Amino acid sequence: MYEVNKTEPFWWGLFSLGGVVAALFVPIHIIMVGFLSAEAVGYHQMVALVGNPLIKLYLFTLVSLPLFHAAHRLRFALKDLGLKVAGGLLGVFLYGGAVFGTMVAAYIVATLP
Amino acid sequence: MSAKKITMRVTRYRPEQEDAPTEQAYELEFPDDWVVLDALNYIKDDVDGTLTFRWSCRMGICGSCGMMVNGEPKLTCAAFLRDYYPAEIRVEPLQYFPIIRDLVIDMTDFLHKLKAITPWIVRDEEKPLAEGEYLQTPAQLADYKQFSMCINCMLCYSACPVYGHEPEFIGPAAIALAHRYNLDSRDEGQEARQQVIASSEGIWDCTLVGECTEVCPKRVDPAMAIQRTKVATTTEWAKSMLMPWGKQ
Incomplete structure (x- = not known):
């Protein structure tokens, strides 16, 4: 009668990881890029930085995981408001958006100089 | 007066x-x-x-x-x-x-859900009475004691907006009690309970509103029980994906 749900751990896992990134790394990133002296984060320094594959991976993670966090949180917030969308259409729309954003992020990061 | x-x-x-x-x-x-x-x-x-x-x-x-x-x-x-x-x-x-x-x-629905999570100590094999009790250290008792304080008053169900929208949700008290038995060192019934609480009607229905914990008169913290179960279930799931040969 009850069946183990095999997809939710995947979405919840991304939600959970995204939460860590959004809460911990996004503020650090904002402080570093937004508030450090302009010389420290000048154009040429930044270009040199993003050439590093590890920084590319960091930027990709920084964008992608919080998107999944947001998608899951939004889905649950709408559920709390009583919105029932049959057949998981809401999930397709929200997680689909996160997947799309992830692909865009991957493309941009990959084509950076 | x-x-x-x-x-x-x-x-x-x-x-x-x-x-x-x-x-x-x-x-x-x-x-x-x-x-x-x-x-x-x-x-x-x-x-x-x-x-x-x-x-x-x-x-x-x-x-x-x-x-x-x-x-x-x-x-x-x-x-x-x-x-x-x-x-x-x-x-x-x-x-x-x-x-x-x-x-x-009418609490029939709640009683069905309570029974569904097997709220008692399950043993694969009972040892003979002559061998005495199943002993537990104070630390092992402390692991689950908080979650054993539930008095089945159902306040947490009335506080839960998810239960209000989706009556099939197994709900805070039943999941907290499943967690209580899963944490008990004498218990071996985790797998049977997992079938129920890791279902769509179980932990995954919870949106972490946290009102269950707010209203609990016995300070059981069902919200924490649910989130801990989510973490454990997701970790197990990830392990089974990364190492499919690891289990069974």
């Missing part, structure tokens, strides 16, 4: 004479140490013997007298009138449950 006057608006539902619940107001004098349950008992004994409600211990142990007091799920034996005075008090049956009569709700 100076008596104050307060008005209580109490839900009435007499299925043999009305189709929908109505409200009845009672004005009464109360001494300072009265709780809502005292007032209800006063009404039943001295004013209107037809008023129907559940209660037993009057001291927060039996879990029978849960009702909505001014829209909040409360044990009425712990809700002091003086804390509401001079405003009126609205007393309703626990929300999201069908009403049987007046303030009495």
Whole structure:
């Protein structure tokens, strides 16, 4: 009668990881890029930085995981408001958006100089 | 003892004479140490013997007298009138449950869910009585003790908006109790329980509103039990994906 749900751990896992990134790394990133002296984060320094594959991976993670966090949180917030969308259409729309954003992020990061 | 006057608006539902619940107001004098349950008992004994409600211990142990007091799920034996005075008090049956009569709700759904999570110690093989008890260290007891304090008062179900929208949700108390037995060093029934609580109607239905924990009169923290189970289930899932040969 009850069946183990095999997809939710995947979405919840991304939600959970995204939460860590959004809460911990996004503020650090904002402080570093937004508030450090302009010389420290000048154009040429930044270009040199993003050439590093590890920084590319960091930027990709920084964008992608919080998107999944947001998608899951939004889905649950709408559920709390009583919105029932049959057949998981809401999930397709929200997680689909996160997947799309992830692909865009991957493309941009990959084509950076 | 100076008596104050307060008005209580109490839900009435007499299925043999009305189709929908109505409200009845009672004005009464109360001494300072009265709780809502005292007032209800006063009404039943001295004013209107037809008023129907559940209660037993009057001291927060039996879990029978849960009702909505001014829209909040409360044990009425712990809700002091003086804390509401001079405003009126609205007393309703626990929300999201069908009403049987007046303030009495039908808890059949909850009892089914409670049973579904196998809320007892499961052993693959019972050892013979001669070998004595299953011993436990104080640390092993401390692991699950908090989650064993539940008195099945169902306040957490009435506080949970998910249960309100989706009655199939197994719910806070049942999941917290499953967690309690899973954490018990004497228990071996985790797998059978996992089938139920890791289902769509189980932990994954919870949106972490946290109201269950807010209203719990025994400080059980069902929200934490659910989130911990989510973490454990997701970790197990990730392991089984990364190392499919690791299990079984």
